[in-house]
Amino acid sequence: MIDAQKKSRRASGRTTLADVARAAEVSPITVSRALRGERGVDPQLVERVRKAVEQLHYVPDPAARALASQRSTQVLVLVPLLSNNLFVDVLEAIHRTLFPQGFQPLIGVTHYDTAEEELLLRTYLPMRPAGLLVTGFDRSEAARQLIARSGVPCVHMMETSTAPNVASVGFSQADAGAAMTQHLLERGYRRIAFCAAQLDPRVMQRAEGYRRALKQAGQYDPRLELLSAEPSSMALGGRLFESLLALNPDVDAVFFCNDDLAQGGLLAANRLGIPVPDRIAMAGFNDLAGSDQMVPPSPPCAPHANR
Amino acid sequence: MIDAQKKSRRASGRTTLADVARAAEVSPITVSRALRGERGVDPQLVERVRKAVEQLHYVPDPAARALASQRSTQVLVLVPLLSNNLFVDVLEAIHRTLFPQGFQPLIGVTHYDTAEEELLLRTYLPMRPAGLLVTGFDRSEAARQLIARSGVPCVHMMETSTAPNVASVGFSQADAGAAMTQHLLERGYRRIAFCAAQLDPRVMQRAEGYRRALKQAGQYDPRLELLSAEPSSMALGGRLFESLLALNPDVDAVFFCNDDLAQGGLLAANRLGIPVPDRIAMAGFNDLAGSDQMVPPSPPCAPHANR
DNA sequence: TTGTACGCGTTATCAC
């Protein structure tokens, strides 16, 4: 039994890079380079390494990697909710993109709470994720500094920014809100209400777009805005719709800030025997599951990107 | 400039345990013990350490911890889907329990695909998670062995097992399916259909319970079972319902294996002008969001546990 | 292109 066989007191039993190196008769660093696909390694050695890896069933240790390189392969992704399918779709797309490249999404849920987001950042940033994806720009100053000082590359999702050194991917929520309102105006509706819940920044930006479009058309009436800070739900959509009708009997269209509210509003209208869209038109947002099953159904949307 | 100050070529700039040890004038291992709340450390030293940690803004390095201890603080959680709110609720409950205890859920989505689950295990088990939560018992033999050989403590969710050395938390899906069917029988329904999608193990177990109850009552008719391997959705629920009526005009009740199917079936009935439950009764499963907004609404459920 | 030497930051082991 030679030296290489002597057992350490702490042996984890794990096959290590050094084991592979011995088997392939190269130095450990060559194995490391070969495994990470670093170029500039003799193809013959790469092949020797590959065989040794296979024979020994070698699997790299992520913790040792992270410690030595100061970077893990996890990508921290912070979303407000999982109960809104919009974010589930986003997470699926992120996984489909990252995972095959050797990165793993690490999901954190903020519940639209900046304090919770801050806590998640404090917990996960020390893991030195390879990247960070956050939702929108609404966060605590402390969170902003945590991100900046961590040095972890950060991309903002679901909103856009033109600020320098800020990466973002999304669309203008305000423009989208204005476009929806404009569409209703073009269909001939004049008393267009806006029903919203959650009141997160993106909802408020859509509200801003709604106002902009109506003011431009000279049709803006603040009484037609019904905002609730409650979490969005079908039940709330129904209640908002009933309140709206009671407060403004002359309303002829409703722009719900999210599809679940719209679904609830539509079901309430069905219950109350109010014809849609003859008596009142309804518009939703985000094309959530089930909207195509309503009575009347929402029109088909263009297929989502990145599906 | 003394020895302790000499800069390594690779200084990461990070404050380390050793820094804290110097500041608190104790050895590194004492800091380590104090921070992990190991008992048997002099309270005065613990306090000195606490102060030094605060002054230096020390944050432990998870990678170094994981490497030295062979255990991370992440808990791998594998669920089939995020688009079913049932699993989102489960994940929320898991987070609420683990996170305050210093563990972080690491979410993986299998899409009911055993190959995908296996790949996730191969990717994440090398991170040496502190624990593993998987959904049900339906997995590849390779996956089973990966789990067993990893030595990571594993709990199975959503189903139960009496096998030795198997930890599980859940209820009997078969018994639940039988109970639902029994309830419909007791209400006087006789031609009770079962509409299912996805056909994952838990759905099939509920189907088994459905059959058991009907056979026992002498009312079982295989023609009343409508199973589709498609993913569950409201749209599919509507289609299944329409097929069911066309194939079995005498059906007087439907047990949908999941609430989204039931919602779709109910909306289809509304569209077709079929009175529910007068012409046909409907039952769903899992109490998903929105079921209380249907026409007629689902009766209120007991509050979920662990909320 | 390949290798040597060492550091990454922490915890296990064992002695005191």
Add this chain to the structure above:
DNA sequence: GTGATAACGCGTACAA
């Protein structure tokens, strides 16, 4: 109860 020492498994820096 506390500490010295040596891992843990890999990547960086620099030399050859």
